[in-house]
Amino acid sequence: MQTREGHEGTGPGAITPDGCAVELYERLSVGDEPEVIAAAAPEGARILELGSGVGRVTHPLIERGFEVTAVDESAEMLERVRGARTVRGSIEELDLRERFDVVLLASFLVHTGNVELRRQLLDACLRHVADGGFVLIQREGEDYHTNVPRERVDPNGFTIRIASVEPVEDGVNSIRAEYVFPDVTWTQTFRARPLTEEQFEEALGEAGLKVDRYLTEDRTWVKAVPVQRC
CATH class of the missing domain: 3.40.50.150 (Vaccinia Virus protein VP39)
Structure with missing residues (x-):
């Protein structure tokens, strides 16, 4: 499947067209x-x-x-x-x-x-x-695109960070998220419209x-x- 424009993921394992890492989502808690x-x-x-x-x-x-x-x-x-x-x-x-x-x-x-x-x-x-x-x-959430950078530590011991939000076109932002575990880091860059x-x-x-x-x-x-x- 072709990667979607403006979407990218890094880290080990399979990456979906919108930049999601499969192994990452297996680790994330609900x-x-x-x-x-x-x-x-x-x-x-x-x-x-x-x-x-x-x-x-x-x-x-x-x-x-x-x-x-x-x-x-x-x-x-x-x-x-x-x-x-x-x-x-x-x-x-x-x-x-x-x-x-x-x-x-x-x-x-x-x-x-x-x-x-x-x-x-x-x-x-x-x-x-x-x-x-x-x-x-x-x-x-109301401040999703403005309260940046921000991060939270998951109870399971890893950090989820919204590292940057940058405008790329009229009304659309490029968002970079980082998921930092003790043994590995994944990133996802994607586009979103507030x-x-x-x-x-x-x-x-x-x-x-x-x-x-x-x-x-x-x-x-x-x-x-x-x-x-x-």
Whole structure:
């Protein structure tokens, strides 16, 4: 697969087209994502996870009784997923010809620097959500692009650092992240477009979605529903 423009990763092991290191994501711990999703989703819901990676969120959801279909473009990522149906392919071209109770678009994918790609990602969400279902979207925090450099030490003993944010084109920044372990360092450089709440909601509206409610105090997790079916 061809590396995406403006995306690059360094470090040992396989690197995906968007610069993600497979071995790195096997080491990263999951945050509060499973709790947020489980609190919003109906018991036993069928969840379509777009961009599952190695299954950091997938596996806790399965343990909570959800039926997960995990989609990723990287075969190396999907090889690490256990207990879920897996589909290899790009999110923007996905058409499973079935619908799900919950469609999950996490990992700040809605902030892609490419406006057309963002529209295609949201179209894929709408295409796969069932009547009465909803889409869960993870947004960037308010100061994601401005509170730089910043870092945090994970309880497991490694450092996650946002080292730099540099403008590269109108409304798009190049972000360099570093993951420093005692034995190895990985980096990822990628492009992202910061979105105000108004811009985010406008993008949803263009795709036929609307905010039902913000799920977290920091408003980074959003429940969105189809406009024509709400």
